[in-house]
Amino acid sequence: MTVLASELKASYAFVERNFFLTRRYWGWELAFLVYSVAGALSISLIGAAAGDNRLLLTLIIGAVFWNYLSVVFSWIADTIAVERWEGTLEYTFMAPVRRWTQLLGSCLYAMAYGLVHTAAMLLVLVLFFPQLRPESMNLLTAASFVLLGSFSFVGIGMMAAILPLLYVERGAQMTFVIQSCLLLVSGVYYPVSVLPGWMQVIANVSPATYVLRGVRAGLLDGTPVTALVGDMLPLVGMGIVLIPAGLWAFGRAEKYAKRTGKLKRVG
Amino acid sequence: MTTALAPELNIARPAADAAATASATVVSAPALLVEHVTKRFRPDRRKPPVLAIDNVSLRLERGTIHGFLGANGSGKSTLIRLVSGLLTLDEGRVEVFGLDIERDELAVKRLINRVSVDAAFFKKLSPMENLLFAARLYGMDAAVARREATAILGRLGIAKNRLGRPIEQMSRGMQQKVAIARALLTSPTLLLLDEPTTGLDPRSKLDVQAFIEEVNQSHDATIVLTTHDLAEAERLCERITLLNGGRVVAEGTTPELKRMVAERHGQPETLEAVFMTLTGRSLDDDVEEDGDNND
Numbered sequence: 001m002t003v004l005a006s007e008l009k010a011s012y013a014f015v016e017r018n019f020f021l022t023r024r025y026w027g028w029e030l031a032f033l034v035y036s037v038a039g040a041l042s043i044s045l046i047g048a049a050a051g052d053n054r055l056l057l058t059l060i061i062g063a064v065f066w067n068y069l070s071v072v073f074s075w076i077a078d079t080i081a082v083e084r085w086e087g088t089l090e091y092t093f094m095a096p097v098r099r100w101t102q103l104l105g106s107c108l109y110a111m112a113y114g115l116v117h118t119a120a121m122l123l124v125l126v127l128f129f130p131q132l133r134p135e136s137m138n139l140l141t142a143a144s145f146v147l148l149g150s151f152s153f154v155g156i157g158m159m160a161a162i163l164p165l166l167y168v169e170r171g172a173q174m175t176f177v178i179q180s181c182l183l184l185v186s187g188v189y190y191p192v193s194v195l196p197g198w199m200q201v202i203a204n205v206s207p208a209t210y211v212l213r214g215v216r217a218g219l220l221d222g223t224p225v226t227a228l229v230g231d232m233l234p235l236v237g238m239g240i241v242l243i244p245a246g247l248w249a250f251g252r253a254e255k256y257a258k259r260t261g262k263l264k265r266v267g
Numbered sequence: 268m269t270t271a272l273a274p275e276l277n278i279a280r281p282a283a284d285a286a287a288t289a290s291a292t293v294v295s296a297p298a299l300l301v302e303h304v305t306k307r308f309r310p311d312r313r314k315p316p317v318l319a320i321d322n323v324s325l326r327l328e329r330g331t332i333h334g335f336l337g338a339n340g341s342g343k344s345t346l347i348r349l350v351s352g353l354l355t356l357d358e359g360r361v362e363v364f365g366l367d368i369e370r371d372e373l374a375v376k377r378l379i380n381r382v383s384v385d386a387a388f389f390k391k392l393s394p395m396e397n398l399l400f401a402a403r404l405y406g407m408d409a410a411v412a413r414r415e416a417t418a419i420l421g422r423l424g425i426a427k428n429r430l431g432r433p434i435e436q437m438s439r440g441m442q443q444k445v446a447i448a449r450a451l452l453t454s455p456t457l458l459l460l461d462e463p464t465t466g467l468d469p470r471s472k473l474d475v476q477a478f479i480e481e482v483n484q485s486h487d488a489t490i491v492l493t494t495h496d497l498a499e500a501e502r503l504c505e506r507i508t509l510l511n512g513g514r515v516v517a518e519g520t521t522p523e524l525k526r527m528v529a530e531r532h533g534q535p536e537t538l539e540a541v542f543m544t545l546t547g548r549s550l551d552d553d554v555e556e557d558g559d560n561n562d
Contacts, residue, residue, distance in 0.1 A: 006406055010406065013400055017392075020396045020400075021389060021391065021392065086389050087388075088387045088389060090348075090381075090387070091449075092404070093352075094376060095405060096405060255355065258353060258355045260308065260309070
């Protein structure tokens with residue numbers, strides 16, 4: 001119990017440090033929020049131009065929840081990249097903390113940051129499109145799917161964090177490839193059914209597919225969460241598999257980096 | 268130094284951790300034991316591996332300041348990284364206070380800290396925010412960490428009103444002092460200082476050197492110091508190990524080393540002569556090779 005408490009305290013170190021960083025870079029955070037809102041509005045206005053409120057809400061959901069998932073993913077994947085930029089990676093890896101402790105802290109902050117960022121975006125969009133009727137939406141369904149999907153994205157984020165560990169110069173940029181592939185196959189702005197058959201197979205193993213399907217069912221149709229167990233089970237399974245897989249893969253990558261001396265270099 | 272500035276081992280750590288570490292360490296064991304350690308790097312798969320550390324063995328007694336001297340590329344920093352657990356050993360073993368660095372990784376990490384030539388920080392964060400982060404990783408309570416960080420930084424000449432401003436606004440010398448404070452904050456019993464005074468102005472250099480002596484004497488910390496400044500090595504180090512091409516070429520006290528080159532090689536009794544005779548190169552060559560990856 002003492003060990004667990006000690007590790008949780010160490011996890012909090014990463015939460016607090018990331019909060020300090022967000023606070024120091026507040027200008028950038030504001031700019032990022034404006035960028036995200038502008039992007040979401042641009043996409044959503046396609047639905048408004050078509051005069052189709054269902055299409056409008058479909059696109060809003062895609063934009064907003066993709067933003068959440070990509071923010072969570074980016075924060076975790078950047079866990080290593082940020083330390084490379086600053087040159088602190090060796091100090092953090094020298095500290096007496098287990099790697100899951102570090103990744104847990106980064107994940108907790110990523111989820112909290114993602115929720116605040118997405119809530120701010122959602123608020124602007126709701127104000128921008130007064131024709132939307134939130135009272136008919138099932139928010140519990142949407143929240144449940146976002147929470148469940150976050151675990152899978154945490155696992156994928158841990159795997160993505162390996163890239164800056166192994167590829168010093170361009171590792172951080174390589175994580176965008178993973179994000180863009182998930183965006184392509186997960187039905188963020190269009191139904192998965194329009195994808196070629198082989199892509200639809202890949203869509204079935206993307207957690208974002210199930211998150212967006214569940215969120216849309218809740219917000220567009222008011223479907224209760226109990227009616228969507230079939231879509232929740234794959235997310236539970238993915239979370240169970242992907243988080244340990246992410247930790248295992250990160251551990252292997254750390255050993256490789258220590259064997260080859262890749263922790264040293266500053267990107 | 269007072270207890271508040273450099274607290275005894277484990278004072279700021281959770282009691283369970285402290286007890287575990289204390290019971291795990293072997294009282295009679297040396298501070299650092301390096302036995303037949305070898306490390307190779309393979310920067311290019313088509314080429315043979317580069318031997319960075321070649322069958323190095325060392326024994327550092329507790330409470331001493333031990334210098335590693337050698338040209339760039341001689342393996343000083345690689346050896347520090349191996350001891351820090353930042354590199355894996357290809358061969359051999361390393362013990363810190365009787366604990367194996369691979370088998371007892373977390374316990375060893377609690378006992379050591381390191382200052383490198385680059386004062387690496389989150390530059391937008393303040394010294395206090397950076398130190399608080401480091402302290403939490405070592406299990407320190409935030410209030411204790413704040414109090415002790417303020418005291419250590421104050422001793423190093425960094426005023427309270429500088430502690431909340433971004434570290435990027437500080438001079439290189441000030442940043443290096445904060446780096447030293449970060450290492451001391453965690454009460455390491457083995458402190459690895461990898462060229463801590465490189466690039467500092469003379470006053471900052473003297474401040475840091477005086478502080479290293481103070482920490483060694485009052486805190487009973489064992490200190491490993493790598494440096495290119497031979498006067499600094501002579502002033503601070505009780506024993507010196509000379510590395511060349513990843514191998515130990517000489518080890519002893521400064522007078523012993525001087526006497527050896529005078530008697531065997533007919534050189535003047537200076538540390539510079541020791542360096543040039545045993546590494547086969549001049550100090551100028553060394554400076555020109557700054558930035559060598561294997562250093």
